[in-house]
Amino acid sequence: MDAGDFRRRGKEMVDYVADYLEGVEGRQVFPDVEPGYLRPLVPATAPQEPDTFEDVIRDVEKIIMPGVTHWHSPYFFAYFPTASSYPAMLADMLCGAIGCIGFSWAASPACTELETVMMDWLGRMLQLPEAFLAGEAGEGGGVIQGSASEATLVALLAARTKVTRRLQAASPGLTQAAIMEKLVAYASDQAVATLGTTSCCSFDNLLEVGPVCQEEDLWLHVDAAYAGSAFICPEFRHLLNGVEFADSFNFNPHKWLLVNFDCSAMWVKRRTDLTGAFRLDPVYLTHSHQDSGLITDYRHWQLPLGRRFRSLKMWFVFRMYGVKGLQAYIRKHVQLSHEFEALVRQDPRFEVCAEVTLGLVCFRLKGSNRLNEALLERINSARKIHLVPCHLRDRFVLRFAICSRTVESAHVQVAWEHIRGLAAELLGAEPGE
């Protein structure tokens, strides 16, 4: 396949992508396939001779699509949203073409520098304290990680390295293992300090946790994987109050800020805490500017060595939506979740199980866990909408998360009528409940 073929096939693929996303509402949101469905549909080995593009694209509809859970269907209300926008997809095409691996400044200066500046842009959108920004000569700064798990692991390792060095400096006789045995990581019921938990989108109070950590000289990492995107709206920014006590903070624009996966934004107040823990300097990666203090080599900020030019996605999305466009998007989702909440509250058979703050509604039928398990089973078997459950304390609860970029009030209404209908069937069938 040469550039000429790519011009032709690439444009066909653009149309396929547009057709898919325009038509995704008409596809069944959750697939019918059983485990192992795919293997019999493909050969046991790769072909020796090339297949044509037509063969491959035909098999996409025949083999792949029947097994896809359509996360961008407006009837998908499961998990949390995963971002999808056309500007991010355009940027990803460019990212693939440039195809640089930005482990050092020299490996592609634009890749490193755009990332630093985009993380400042995003930090300012969130009104993060200046200490987290790189600016011209700041000690802090941001980095794009692949996932919130990686960001949290990086924070844990940096914290461990820091405290180990402090203790070894104080007591040179201590072995690393003796120190490790004493180290404690404090975490909440649901995770570490968290803003917007997965189960019910609850919030830790950083204004209480923060001063304690500061007094005890504990590393405070704040994870707002889902909720963080909302903090670009002034009316939700108060949920981030206390972040000034944190050493590191992260959230996932790839969840709710229209930047396609992967793009997990992490900031630290002292970049040397990360680079001290992860520094890696083989001679084949050295370059003339690295000891100048002027540059950032992001390989020292993360676990993998390689990294894509992911900040292009942020740049395209932030510019082509504008801050106002992004705020409008968040607000629409929050408004839709409150709309669903109001519908649930109007029906006395149901209850809302947690405060609705952003785009998630936790709800259930009043009654047993078994009843609610049966309701979820009916909902997901019908395959018209898709939800997942959670446990809040000992209660089995249904999560209704506003996910799709294209979800509208009409979809929420349809979903609720559908749920009510299934609940009525269920309650009719089990009058004892």
Next chain:
Amino acid sequence: MDAGDFRRRGKEMVDYVADYLEGVEGRQVFPDVEPGYLRPLVPATAPQEPDTFEDVIRDVEKIIMPGVTHWHSPYFFAYFPTASSYPAMLADMLCGAIGCIGFSWAASPACTELETVMMDWLGRMLQLPEAFLAGEAGEGGGVIQGSASEATLVALLAARTKVTRRLQAASPGLTQAAIMEKLVAYASDQAVATLGTTSCCSFDNLLEVGPVCQEEDLWLHVDAAYAGSAFICPEFRHLLNGVEFADSFNFNPHKWLLVNFDCSAMWVKRRTDLTGAFRLDPVYLTHSHQDSGLITDYRHWQLPLGRRFRSLKMWFVFRMYGVKGLQAYIRKHVQLSHEFEALVRQDPRFEVCAEVTLGLVCFRLKGSNRLNEALLERINSARKIHLVPCHLRDRFVLRFAICSRTVESAHVQVAWEHIRGLAAELLGAEPGE
């Protein structure tokens, strides 16, 4: 931006990408910019109102391209290759559109199942022992990680969990910290057991290391990040002999097998070693099939929770090149490195510093490290080609890696004449060397 706009802009981007890759040979391979060049070129904050696509794409040429190191230029001979092919880019567009997060089978069955089957396809291309394949009911199997670093970390953690449990079962009184203090990870001069080191592409002899590990009950992880792709050619497969002793093996198709970053292929003989170490089962991720033994939930195989539909890239590339096309690509690169090696050997002022096995030639001017540092400085300052150095024992050595998909004999010849010219200037200027 709606689907209609995307149809228009996406097609423009396809042309931009094709133009870029067709014309990359004419761009200066290494940029002129100084650290900090980008920040003054962009605003300090994101725009409130949307910018147009025209604004953004104009800035790509104005702001981004001047700071890009062009990894896909046929004059780029630095580091190791990073894969780039049109079929992989087409697949990535589709991957972005589907935009599923495949942490569990149910989160998108096709995403999980295609990955398992593609890893079997690739394993068979490499003639991996059957124990590493998933097949219909195998105990082993493959997973796509983001990078070889992640694969190695996953292997280390799995090995640590396994040995810790074994020791705790034998001596229930042992604390984890006491065990950790005793654990040893053996590694070579350059890394862990490695096939194809970064510095000089040397190979550990698995037929020697393997039986020792087996006898001592040590976890053997084999990393062939760069070299692994070559094992699809029968004439290079012998370099992988002894992999039958390994517990886990990985290499990066995103380096040398035309599958754009990221795609690091990892296999294990016992999938339970991974799932035992990383199992994570909150109720919002449970689904009806998970305890059936029939399905794979890849979140238990890796550090991050989220994962893209990366196997689409493998599927498109393997099918649209065919095994023969991929083999031809590897062979061309190896042949070009031998061509460069022959040129170096013809010039008595130069020496080749390590056996040339695959696509990397390590060479230097006979003489001091200072002389070779000066030569590299001249090469990279001229910006006509791009190389990076390494240290082999105490010697400063230049690495000439065949990288670009489009590099031809003519580029290698031009590069060599350029290097010779700069060397002649240098030796003329420093006759004392």
